[in-house]
Amino acid sequence: MLAMEKDFDSKLKIQGTNNNDNNNSSNSSNGGASNNVQRSKSFAFRAPQENFTIQDFELGKIYGVGSYSKVVRAKKKDTGMVYALKIMDKKFITKENKTAYVKLERIVLDQLDHPGVVRLYFTFQDTFSLYMALESCEGGELFDQITRHLIELFGREFDALSVALGRLPEDEARFYAAEVVDALEYIHSMGLIHRDIKPENLLLTTDGHIKIADFGSVKPMQDSRITVLPNAASDDKACTFVGTAAYVPPEVLNSSPATFGNDLWALGCTLYQMLSGTSPFKDASEWLIFQRIIARDIRFPNYFSEEARDLIDRLLDIDPSRRPGAGPEGYAAVKMHPFFRGVDWSNLRSQTPPRLALETGAQSGDGDDHNDSSWNPTHIGDGSVRQNDGNGGASSSESSGHITRLASIDSFDSKWYLSICLTIFLAWQQFLDQGESVLMISMVKKLQKLSSKKVQLILTNKPKLIYVDPSKLVVKGNIIWSDNSNDLSVQVTSPSHFKICTLSPGAKLQLVHVNPFCVMRAFLLVWSLVQDEAGCKALPYNRKSSLTIIKELNHRGPYIGLITVIPTEENAFFATRSFKPDPKHPFVDLSGRRFRIGKVQGKKVIYVRCGVGMVNAAAATQQMLDLFDVEGIIHFGIAGNVNNSMSIGDVSIPGQVAQTGIWDWVNPQGKVDQDDVAQLDIGSYNVPKGNGSNLLGHIGYSKEEFFSESGKPNTAQPLLWANISQHWLQLAFNFGELKLEQCVNSSLCLPEKPKLVVGLRASTANIFVDNAAYRDFLFQTFHISSVDMESAAVVMTSLSNGFPVIVVRGMSDLAGRQQGENAIGEFGSLAAINTAKAVLEFIGKLP
Incomplete structure (x- = not known):
């Protein structure tokens, strides 16, 4: 031990003798600046190193504890002067190579002289510790004033x-x-x-x-x-x-x-x-x-x-x-x-400072908490006998008599619990999200490798477990509740110890309580009681959990909704690396779909892949609009080209979209409805043309029934062309030159450089068009340029709810090419990449 002390002193000894160099250094420290940090081999300290011992002081409450030190209130026995005594562990300082930091702090404090900086009065040391006698600030921390x-x-x-x-x-x-x-x-x-x-x-x-x-x-x-x-x-x-x-x-x-x-x-x-x-x-x-x-x-x-x-x-x-x-x-x-x-x-x-908020719970004694007239947040839900350190925090010495009393599982009074919830809710409101409340609370010890620390374990209705430092009212971590044992499990390891294990990084807690079975059973009972009273049993757990997360996410909104259809489109979008997932909730799973939350070019977005077809597209769009705080929808993907003036690889941002899949299929001798907007005479496509009969007859194209929040309730309006939101379409018109990809790889390239076209028409039906004759019919009849199976559903759902919407589609194939395989297999990925580029350009233009 003596050798260790000498070794430490040789590293830490910094007090020198008064000489000219010292005086010069001292003067410089109070005067002008130099170009470099002033360094001296030694100098005389304003705050001397004394030969005191710890026995010269009466030690009081602990002000604070650090990694290698603690600060206590210390009264000098002979003078009655009160100091904040910083006690530092020599062994730890040496082992962790903190000697230079300690010396620097001592030197800096010695030379600072300002009423807004704590003053160092003197230092001393013994075999185990270093001591700095600092100015005692009896008003406590500003942190305490806030709480x-x-x-x-x-x-x-x-x-x-x-x-x-x-x-x-x-x-x-x-x-x-x-x-x-x-x-x-x-x-x-x-x-x-x-x-x-x-x-x-x-x-x-x-x-x-x-x-x-x-x-x-x-x-x-x-x-x-x-x-x-x-x-x-x-x-x-x-x-x-x-x-x-x-x-x-x-x-x-x-x-x-x-x-x-x-x-x-x-x-x-x-x-x-x-x-x-x-x-x-x-x-x-x-x-x-x-x-x-x-x-x-x-x-x-x-x-x-x-x-x-x-x-x-x-x-x-x-x-x-x-x-x-x-x-x-x-x-x-x-x-x-x-x-x-x-x-x-x-x-x-x-000037006169604000009135200090007095610390509470400063009285000591062995009385029951219920007889304590002072309010202390750590008493809520805890009937323990608690020694107070006079600073509103837990005593530095742990008492084996700290027993948290919980009601018996058999005599648990739900009415009593729910009445006390209001008090608990108010006390711990600062740790909860909006609409979240406390269901159960108990004091436990969080066990670490070499120490244990009291934490307040709280179960909320999210449901979520929070553990809080009760002395400073600081959240130390939280765990999302799960009834899946792979996500969250409780392991009782002994009659007094249990672990809460979760997949979340760093969220494995080892806790000790006099009766862990009672604690966890009480948590589960309270959860079931609240669910009964809230009438939530009909909701599947995963949906209920997702809705809770969505509620939290919406506080951060609004978002831009992004909707694609197939994995090819999704992969191209994420390959741009522009999507930055939300660090806390990167996704929410709901109704079989994964809604991804993040940012693109600094804009908050929610992305979902809806799946093929109009039903999937409409369902995903309505879910996004109903559940999330979105301000508009960007729908993008690949499409079939119908317009001969366009080429594979081009990107279209249409100005109008029609639903061309509502048919009146008429008998061969029948006539199409006079309200139909177009007629397809299948017999006209007989080969040879016009000869013989065709039992398929005629197809009449009907308008969509469109309901709108701006229209009369329960009254539909006939609609063929749904107009893209004009203020968003105008942003697309203002695009500069967009560099689109021309080659899939070094050996497969398009003959022409792809281009962006804005303001044409598109049509949607639950039909994959791979027929040249039908393609020509659509172009000649409806003057459309692209076909897909989802866009109209997304557009009309968005407009029906009063939200702006835009469609971006890359041409992956010439619909109905008669020779060989459809080009979507070769150029679908390139079309998806070009679409993603146009989408990023549009997001960047949004205010």
Whole structure:
């Protein structure tokens, strides 16, 4: 042990003697900047290294716990001074090569001097630990102030439910944001990037002023005014990943070098959280959070003011150089923003801060929770005896007497449960989606390799399992419920342990509870009770689950609907790699079809392959319009060419589409109906022409019955030509030159370069046209250019529901070529590729 301590001291010893070099370094650190990070072999610290021991302090509540340290409230016995004592594990620091980070944090804190930055008073060490005595901020974390606005509500009348839950009023958020801006401006002026700005690292003094803490991830820039020892530098590569997932900017995820813009992005995230109660990119896992950050998938609540929305939107700019505070105007661009109108920047620290929301549940004792007049969210659904640490969180020591009491499975009172659900719903509302509510809740321990941690396990009506850190009210993960044991299973491994296993990455939980059978049986009972009362038993599970996901997806809408028919068309579209699947819900299976959710050229889309024929096309289109929040339909695929002026490989965007499959098939001696729009005399096609009789007689072409939401209810209008939505068709007319493929491969090419044609006519019927005579009849009678089996169904269904629609079809064959096989086998894939190119061009033109 002594050898380890000496080895560590040799790596960490950074205090030098006072000499001229030290004085010069000290002066430089308080004066102007240099072109490079100032480095010195040694210098005198403002905060000395003392010979104290831990026994010189009375230790109180734990402020926070990190990977290799914890911060506790410590009162110096001889002076009565109170500090936030950061205790760091030497062995862990050495093993994980964190020595340089610890030294850098100590050096940086020693040289910073600003009322918005926590102060370092002194350091000391012993055999096992390093200690930093920091300024104690008795007001706690800004994070707690945000969440306590939820807690405070529960002392008021229920007509106060209109009060915002778990978020700060805008005036309070403005004050705190202004003080963070003030401190960040100073930190950046010293040539430092903090790299971990978040509500947990923004501490409040007793009177309520903000101080930035935790400089363990700090990065000195090349022109830093901070003097850094050679062996106390942070990572040489400024693009090294540090920080917290929900606040990391996209450029860090893309391995770009760190800039001051990193902190400004985190400031935007923090302001968003102050005003909404949750981080802007909140999701079920770090991977999903990162996907949302890269995609800049941010949604502003409607209660945000225009000024707040605009400032956050600017701070969350993808380009770090465009964020206010990072450009040539400096922090004036932030301070002059309308959101901060009325802020007195010169006297900011002398202004009266917002009233601190007091922490609740600070009383201790062994009494039952039901007799506790204070409200604590971790008590809901948990009748445990709980030692409180005085900071609104769980005690650092685990008690074997923590028994979560659940009602007996035989005496479970559904009315009692449903009445308590309202309280639970309000307490945990911040973790739920709109329309989602809590069904069951219980405190359990999440077991990890070397430790265990209490989590609140919640079952919702989605159904979904959520596990929450009860001390900070932060979601640690969630699991979509499934009755398929391959997707979700519960394994009871001992009388007190059980596992929840799922296919979702990183979602395997190992939990301990005094009676796991009781917990899971209670979950299942509650689920069945709610299903009985909701009358949902008739819905198959997979459909019910899909509808729940669709409801969540629609909150992110609207989308553009994309509908193809056959795998050839689908494969060509996905081969463009333009479709980016939604990271959380890439698809939804419903009624045998897979609806894929994602983005194309930045536009939100929902794609489905409907299948061949008009029934499939109409059914899939109606499903998409009924279930999803779509703003229009793009139908695309391949088609047969009827117009001799067009060629295989060409792409047609028709202006009109007809349903030419409604026939009156008349007896040989009969006449077609006078309302029919055309007549096909089959006898005219006898060979030799006109000789003999033909028992097939005549075919009369009827109009479609068209129902529209803009028409009279239950009254159909006769319709032959359905017009493509004009404002979308106009976008197609404005296409520039579109480069279409001419060759399937090096040995199979078309004789002419394919072209795009807009505004012609197309027809649809449940007929695959491979007959030259019938092709000529269609062209001469209806003046159409292409034939397919789905377009009219998609168009008329869309128009009937009042949605814009457009059709894009690539010519795969000359319908009815008389020699050899139909050309669709050779050129179908090329036609599908050209169609996909035209579709991408159209999506890119959409506003």
